[in-house]
Amino acid sequence: MTTAERADTRRAVRARRVFDGLDLCRAQDAMVLIESGFITDIDTTGAEPPAGVPLEDLGDVTVLPGLIDTHTHLAFDASDEVVAHVQQATPEELSAQMRRAAASMLRCGITTIRDLGDRDYLSFTIREETAVRPETGPTILAAGPPLTPTGGHCWFLGGQADGLDGISRAVAEHAARGADVIKMMVTGGRMTPTTLPHESQYTLNELRAAVDRAHERGLTIAGHAHGRQGIADALAAGFDTLEHVSFMTADGIAPDQAVIDAIAASGIISSVTVGVLPGAAVPPPLDRLLPLMLAHLKNMYDSGVRITIGPDGGVAPAKPHDVLPHALSALVEAGIPARAALAAVTSTAAEACGLKGRIGRVAPGHSADLLAVSGDPLTDIAAIHRPSAIYRRGRRVL
Ligand SMILES: [Zn+2]
Known part of the structure; x- marks a missing residue:
């Protein structure tokens, strides 16, 4: 690389405020130095950039790490007929829709996503595309079809796996195809009417086998769990993240404080399902359950559970793929401090993805995935809906 080319990949970004993924930098103005797609330094002395490094002064904005969505489904089209669509679309139609979904997520400042369930491993192709062309979408961690028993929750995605042998074979196949993460349907789910969200689909032994097989291959494993027993079993089995953690019952929700305390004590990250489009119709009984x-x-x-937000984008019209900023607002309105909510979707989410130290912080050595928003989201979370600049791997994409 010549000196001129090297200079080409260097830039400096100045902002009034920087939220580094954990807290607000104390300095009035901060300058983030970027080289070859990585953050190399944060200057808070008011210095000028090094000679030859172009400076972009973004003005009265807050720069934060690009947002991380820990639970989405590019293959679901957020229509009234999600299941029919994902079953009937041709691979070409589905891929085109997935590309549009990925692009919409990047446009609101989401720079990394975990796709926790697709059809035909199609998200793996989109993952390669956004890796080569960062301006087309976020970094994608892909699970492929979720593991579920025959006829179980989301069986139509093609990941049916029964018994210890079936589970081992399924994990091996996912790993061989290049999965980043294994997704397992520990309980039923609302989207599949033949299953019940509060009922377990696998035994504790089967869950342990899945965790062991995933970890042997260096993969993380995420457990979809709505019912109390499924949540407790996924925790005992050693999953890396718990998805939903809703404590659903046959007719409502019934959180079990002892299980919540155990989740907190374990340090496991819960990827919680929150975020709907303001004003969108939420079908019963979810409309009644939402405030609960x-x-x-x-x-x-408050109980000390480590949380990230996985809105489950794509599963319904009220949940488009770019709904994560609304989820942040909802958490803050529910009484969670803005600083904690922002850390949930940046530094904690990076850890949930197994990418701690690489993304989710505005700190040296981390990928230069940055979101600048007008104003200060720590005092006014609505600022998160006002992106003014987005960088993906150091390249400005908005
Ligand atoms: Zn999901």
Whole structure:
């Protein structure tokens, strides 16, 4: 690389405020120095950039790490007929829709996502595309079809796996195809009417086998768990993240404080399902459960549970893929401090993805994935809806 080319990949970004993924930098103005897609330094002395490094002064904005969505589904189209669509679309139609979904997420400042369930491993192709062309979408961690028993929750995605042998074979196949993470349907789910969200689909032994097989291959494993027993079993089995953690029952939700305390004590990260488009129609009984869910999440936070936000984008019209900023607002309205909510979708989310130290912080050595928003989201979370600049791996994409 010549000196001129090297200079080409260097830039400096100045902002009134920087939220580094944990807290607000104390300095009035901060300058983030970027080289070859990585953050090399944060200057808070008011110095000028090194000679030859172009400076972008973004003005009265807050720079924060690009947002991380720990639970989305590019293959779901957020329509009234999600299941029919994902079953009937041709691979070409589905891929085109997934590309549009990925692009919409980047446009609101989401620079990394975990796709926790697709059809035909199609998200793996989109993952390669956004890696080569960062301006087309976020960094994607892909699970492929979720593991579920025959006829179980989301069986139509193609990841049916029964018994210890079936589970081992399924994990091996996912790993061989290049999965970043294994997704397992520990309980049923609302989207599959033949299953019940509060009922377990696998035994503790089967869950342990899945965790062991995933970890042997260096993969993380995420457990979809709505019911109390499924949540407790996924925790006992050693999953890396718990998805939903809603404590659903046959007719409502019934959080179990003893299980919540155990989740907190373990340090495991719960990827909680929150975030709907303001004004969008939420079908019963979810409309009735939504306020209860927010109170439950506030209690989980107060109980010391480490949380990230996985809105489950794509599963319904009220949940488009770019709904994460609304989820942040909802958490803050529920009483969770803005600083904690922002850390949840940046530094904690990076850890949930197994990428601690690489993304989710504005700190030296981390990928230069940055979101600048007008104003200060720590005092006014609505600022998160006002992106003014987005950088993905050091390249400005908004
Ligand atoms: Zn999901």
